[in-house]
Amino acid sequence: MLGQFGAKQGRKPFGIGAGGDQDAGHGCGLGQYVVARKERSSASAIGLCSAARLIWSIKPPMTEGLALRTALERDLDALRKLIELAISRLQDAFLTPAQVVASRQIMGLDTQLVEDGSYFIVEDAGIIVGCGGWSRRATLYGGDHSRELRNPVLLDPSKDPARIRAMYTHPDHARRGIGRMLLDRCERAAAAEGFASVELMATMSGRPLYVACGYEAAEDCPVDVAGVIVPMTRMRKRLANAAA
Structure with missing residues (x-):
């Protein structure tokens, strides 16, 4: 059973709700699901921002090595195994078991990113412990199997935000600053190609990191996967070197 904003019953949810793209059944509209909870969610959003920044200030990333x-x-092959572990184990505090299963339909590895040379790996002693990338293409989220979400059209840096894509950390290496390393690399690469801002679709488990790194919620986007609502949030950030 879904709890408030898609979080487990009895657990305080992070973020202000859920998200997706109303086109082709995955719309990014607020709708009744979010509107009915808008006022109650505002306090949660403020608390999330403060908590995320406090966590990172108290416990700095351990990126040595x-x-x-x-x-x-x-x-x-190694990336697919890591991503499956991350999906299975890092969402339990935010989603119900049914939502975790459903999320596999809209998450995963997009090999187009690897082909484009815009996907990165973090290793510890030669072992892959994290991955993530950015894209100059219009696809916002989803893996190779999420065909209805894919749009390979190239973005226009003069008006479109670049995409941050497929960010995953091995569960045994969480809270080491791996996500921050990947975000920094992706943002710098996007800026080098002329993009002034970046955009991503955040899971509830990933949202605290993005908030701590300066991303702001633009729209709650609940995704309906065969009747199971998976909470997602579209988030954006203006790059530091962007023109005022």
Whole structure:
């Protein structure tokens, strides 16, 4: 049974709700599901921002020994295993078991990112412990199997935000600053190609990191996967070197 904003019953949810794209059944509209909860969610959003920033200020990332590189085709099998672990184990505090299962339909590895050379890996002693990338294409989220979500059209840096895509950390290496490393690399790469801002679709488990890194919620987007509502939030950030 869904709890408030898609979080488990009895647990205080992070964020202000859920999200998706109303086109083709995955619309990014607030709708009754979010509107009915808008006032109650405002306090949660404020609390999330404060809590996320406090956590990072108290416990700085432990990035010593970590190395970042571009993902290659030979990494695909290892990446799929890491992503499956992350989906299975890092969402339990935010989603019901049914939502975790449903989320697999809209999450996963997008090999187009690897082909484009815009997907990165973080390694610890040669072992992949995190991955994530950015894209100059219109697809906002989803894996190879999420065909209805894919749009390979190239974005226009003069008016469109670049996409931050498929960010995952191995559950045994969470809270080491891996997500921050990947976000920083992706943001710098997007800025180098002329993008002034970036956009992503955040899961509830990933949202605290994005808030701590300066991303702001633009729209709650609940995604209906065969009748199961998976909470997602579209978030944006203006890059530091963007023109005023």
